[in-house]
Amino acid sequence: MTPTQLRAYSAVVRLGSVKQAAHELAVSESAVSLNIGQLRKELGDQLFSRTAAGLAFTPGGLRLASRAAEMLGLQDITVLEVSAAGRGRRMLRVGASSLFAEHGAPGLIELFASRADDLDVELSVRNPAAFETLLLTRAIDIAIGPLPTVVSEDAVLARPMMNYRLVLVAAPDHPLAGPRPTLVPSPRKPLAAPASPPLPASAGRLREQTWLLGPSAAASSEAVQALLHRLAIPEDHQQIFQSHAAALEEAKRGKGVAPAPTFAVAPDVRAGRLVQLAGPQATVEAVWHALTLAEKGAPSAASELARFASTPRAIQAMMRGTGVNVGHFKPSVHVTLWS
Template structure:
């Protein structure tokens, strides 16, 4: 079995068709079919058959699907470790939810990376439902965000920070005067960061609970940009409570008390279990629960260039 054959089969399993796998791998359908044919011949198993409802995998095909992800992940990890050894540097790849990436990641990364001169940290933003596949295929070393409804047996989950999501408006906004009803909130213009785009997480949950229509939602490239608009009385913004404490104290923002608010959540660090976790990921898992790390996240310290590569959010309207 070659890596190319395993990648072709894994993509076919993940996407449900040879055509989709070929597009994802940027090769021809004939190339994917050839790789799968070689696997079938070598393993003596059909692996899957085509049906009216898609692909039906044999027991052997399902077993290979699991092993292919493991072997490809191990290959990628080995390549990374060899490159790190040759360059004398280590890399920690973090997948984070949008809320964590903007509000807590900078302080954590700055403090953690500053403890070692040979460590680079790369942060990318992903939907929480993608965390498990990213970790199991070793595309990232750790994932940080809300706790999944079900934690894969191969993963550990370490809770480390509770937070609240609150609704705020500028001090001159009409709703700043007092309590509000669900109907009043529903009819407002909502100024939202990139976490509102996803299907899961705290912000989409609030919007669903209140029944905020899509035409009342304005999405910005960052939560900070949405809050800046809220300070100018342009609408209602959702914010992590600790991130706007100074604005609330200065009365630049006013907190709204209404139904479905505040919403409480927690950030959790997901990683492979001890047998498979990388040393630097295990180190972060221990570090993230310490008082110094918690204070750094709440304080939101900046990061130095080269330590932190933030994601770029692009939102398109049609």
């Protein structure tokens, strides 16, 4: 099978139509049909058939659909790597958990890449459970996120990188946020706010809430998933969004509660757009780790990043996020989202 055949098949799967696939690829419908026919002959599988409701894929056709996307992605990555090597540049492939990729990676990668003019960084979102396999198969150079449940110490070196606290936040008028302070006259001050902190949120009350979650809720080893399991939050009370930022926006609108690292929501909490819920049930202490292959030899970009990530300067960058204008950002950063 050739990349051209896989690209044609992937377009048909994504668009659900040979005609639309041909239009997107800027080729004729007969060319797309020819590539599909060659795949069917080589694999001995019909792959899909036309029905009144659209295309119906065989089990083999569904399997090829996922593999085609992976192989085309690897081809694109290889082109980037070869091109970078030809220009005398290095490529660092970072695999990160979704929570770290969204909240910690931007500041860290920007700062680290700015230290080397010959370095290109590719960031992809990965499931922490697959970190070791991805490292051993050389699919990524370094993994950053929660420490997987099982790690082969002789094959993978895991370094604690950053401690953080996961908290629950909600809109100021949420029932669990507590009463809003009322300004009253005071003999010494024109106005004073009686500080009556909200009561700690109990596990029972938290189970009753709508939980607004990002992709990390579905990933193993993540602190978000640990919090959900600890409180036994029913699945019908969970709403998972494409990003953690989207979940927090819904929380600001009073749609429910959302978990997030304290440093990520600190600006909104200070501005009064969000309120951090009180109580030990609403917090989790967690650690992000940097994982690399435990191989001896000259320091690589992956090892350099693993060491640099635990420095005070790097931690400050992760907490503050990216702050450099895109036009002044020289090192290339390629972002790939993987399901």
